[in-house]
Amino acid sequence: MNFALILFLITLATGILWLIDVLYARKLRAPGSKNPIWVEWGASLFPVILAVFALRSFVVEPFKIPSGSMIPTLQVGDYILVNKFTYGLRLPIIGTEIVGGNAVERGDVVVFRYPPEPNVDYIKRVIGLPGDTVSYQNKQLSINGVPVPRKAEPDYLHPDRMYYSKQYQETLNGVTYDTLNDSDAPAFVPDVARFPYRDQCRYDSNGFVCKVPADHYFVMGDNRDNSKDSRVWGFVPDANIVGKAFFIWFHWGDLGRIGSFR
Incomplete structure (x- = not known):
């Protein structure tokens, strides 16, 4: 469901009634x-709906984490806020940039329109920038031939399924965060799609090596063996970037998760 389009149409309809x-x-x-009823339930709501549409389109947007691909950084059911202007202002619906902003950086957690289905929003961590060579061999991440520093941490217990994953603290571009690996998961990437610039990637039994094309990004989930990401469906075009995730504002049953994340 394209909520942005629906909200735009509601704003347009109530705006016409208001005029x-x-x-x-x-x-x-x-x-x-x-x-009359059409004024009470249409025209009179226009200023409120317009304010919501503008706030959601240009300032901040709420987003609910639907899957475990970003565990342990983000948990299923986290409600987060996404900064819509840090990378520049974009027109709603079509995503055309109208005002420039900060550059996307390695280590950022971003929400973006899923390339195979642009009506669906995904969230992952930016690993590779345009021109980077990203390598993930035997579950060791390297950027431009330099291994990304990591150190082992205590195993992570998944409370919902009661099993342990290997946990590592990884540092990328000065950003420190935790990642998970499952010992019994293979290093190779299964079910690779035929995505644009697929020829920029080489896959083998130990993992992959990809050269990130211009105006695209390579993203991965922190739950490395339980995330379908750029390894599987390809690169994220710059035009698909929605914003930068920066704050957990609610989680049913675990209010202790409220606050910022890495």
Whole structure:
């Protein structure tokens, strides 16, 4: 469901009703008469809906984490906020940039329109920038031939399924975060799609090596063996970037998760 499009259409419809009321219908009503239903439930709501649409389109957007691909950084059911202007302002629906902003950086957690299905929003961590060579061999991440520093941490217990994953603290571009690996999961990437610039990637039994094309990014989930990401469906075009995730504002049953994340 394209909620942004639905909200835009509602804003447009109530805006038309508001204009009809202000420019024409209001002048025909007797002083002190009750507003008709289409004014009460349409035109009068326009300022509120317009404010919501503008806030969601250009400032901040709420997003709910639907899967475990970003565990342990983000849990299923986390409600997060996404900064819509840090990378520049974009037109709603079509995503065309109208005002420039900060560059996307390695280590950022971003929400983006899923390339195979642009109506669906995904969230992952940016690993590779345009021109980077990203390598993930035997579950060791390297950027441009340099291994990304990591150190082992205590195993992570998945409370929902009661099993342990290997946990590592990884540092990328000065950003420190935790990743998970499952010992019994293979290093190779299964079910690779035929995505644009697929020829920029080489896959083998130990993993992959990809050269990131211009105006694209390579993203991965922190739950490395339980995330379908750029390894499987390809690169994220710059035009698909929605914003930068920066705050957990709610989680049913675990209020302790409220706050920022890495």
